Amino acid sequence: MLAVTMVAAFIVPVVVRILDPMFARPRGVPGKLGGRIMARTNSDVERRAVELAELAPGQTVLVVGPGPGVGLKLAAARLDGVGVVIGVEPSAAMRAQALRRCAALIHDGRIEVRDGHAAHTGAADASADVVISVNNVMFWPDRDAALAELHRALRPGGRLLIATHEVGLRVAGIGLDQLRGEVERAGFTGVTLHRREHASLMGSGVELVASRPSGSV
Numbered sequence: 001m002l003a004v005t006m007v008a009a010f011i012v013p014v015v016v017r018i019l020d021p022m023f024a025r026p027r028g029v030p031g032k033l034g035g036r037i038m039a040r041t042n043s044d045v046e047r048r049a050v051e052l053a054e055l056a057p058g059q060t061v062l063v064v065g066p067g068p069g070v071g072l073k074l075a076a077a078r079l080d081g082v083g084v085v086i087g088v089e090p091s092a093a094m095r096a097q098a099l100r101r102c103a104a105l106i107h108d109g110r111i112e113v114r115d116g117h118a119a120h121t122g123a124a125d126a127s128a129d130v131v132i133s134v135n136n137v138m139f140w141p142d143r144d145a146a147l148a149e150l151h152r153a154l155r156p157g158g159r160l161l162i163a164t165h166e167v168g169l170r171v172a173g174i175g176l177d178q179l180r181g182e183v184e185r186a187g188f189t190g191v192t193l194h195r196r197e198h199a200s201l202m203g204s205g206v207e208l209v210a211s212r213p214s215g216s217v
Contacts, residue, residue: 045205046071048196049134049163050078052209057082059129062153064088064118064146065136069098075132076102076110084109086123088116118146123153130154133162137179138172147186157214160188166195166204176206189213 050071055061055078066072066087075085085105089095098113105111116122118133118140131150140146150160160183169179180193188210195204 043070045163045165046074046134048205048207049132049161050074052163052207053078053130053132053159053161055079055130059083060127061085062088062121062123062128062131062150064121064131064133064150065090065094065139066098066113067091067094067135069094069101069113071132071134072098072102072111072113073105076105079110081110085111086128087111087113088118088121088123089113090115090117119149121149121153125152126155126158128153128155128158130159130161133164135164135168137162137164138168138174143182144186147183147188151187151212154212156212158212160208160210160212162206162208164206166206169206179206179208183208183210187212 053061053075055075057080059079060083061075061079063071063075063085066089069087072085072087079085087098087102089098092115095113095115099106102111102113106113114122118136119142131154137143154160162179162183169176176193180191183191189212191208191210193206193208196207197204
């Protein structure tokens with residue numbers, strides 16, 4: 001057991017250093033490759049997240065960390081040409097891929113891509129009907145600050161959807177009960193959280209849905 005622990009202590013930091021510029025903070029050539037991989041491997045999770053979000057025409061949808069932009073296009077399709085999807089992405093490499101992938105919809109004013117992150121979206125108070133985050137909650141440096149920001153950006157009665165690979169939460173040391181508690185502490189209600197098997201090499205996923213209470217300020 002001691003030998004296994006020592007090997008893990010050596011291997012895990014090495015793996016994190018390799019994957020960080022590809023997926024956690026995409027940048028440079030590794031970031032470009034990571035974006036292409038994410039566009040393929042995350043499509044099932046992105047599609048499921050958009051379904052759970054129950055989007056409708058006329059809404060404003062805030063997508064945190066949209067990466068290469070697959071989910072932005074899926075969300076925009078649900079709005080049927082009425083409303084806007086705003087992607088807030090801290091990685092310049094990912095913004096570039098999202099801008100290329102969504103160029104036509106951006107030109108038509110149906111999608112916007114901005115520099116920002118979960119704790120600083122740049123959104124006005126109570127301006128979003130729905131907030132979606134796919135496979136990035138484990139990378140938020142300060143989840144309490146990020147969840148407070150998303151609560152602020154959502155209109156009363158607005159919907160929060162967080163979907164991610166369960167293995168990502170495990171690697172980050174985030175338990176499901178812990179995540180639920182953080183979301184509730186930020187002021188969200190009606191929190192539901194469950195696992196779901198999906199078509200991904202990453203195995204099971206975790207889906208959390210919550211709402212900003214109606215009448216909250």
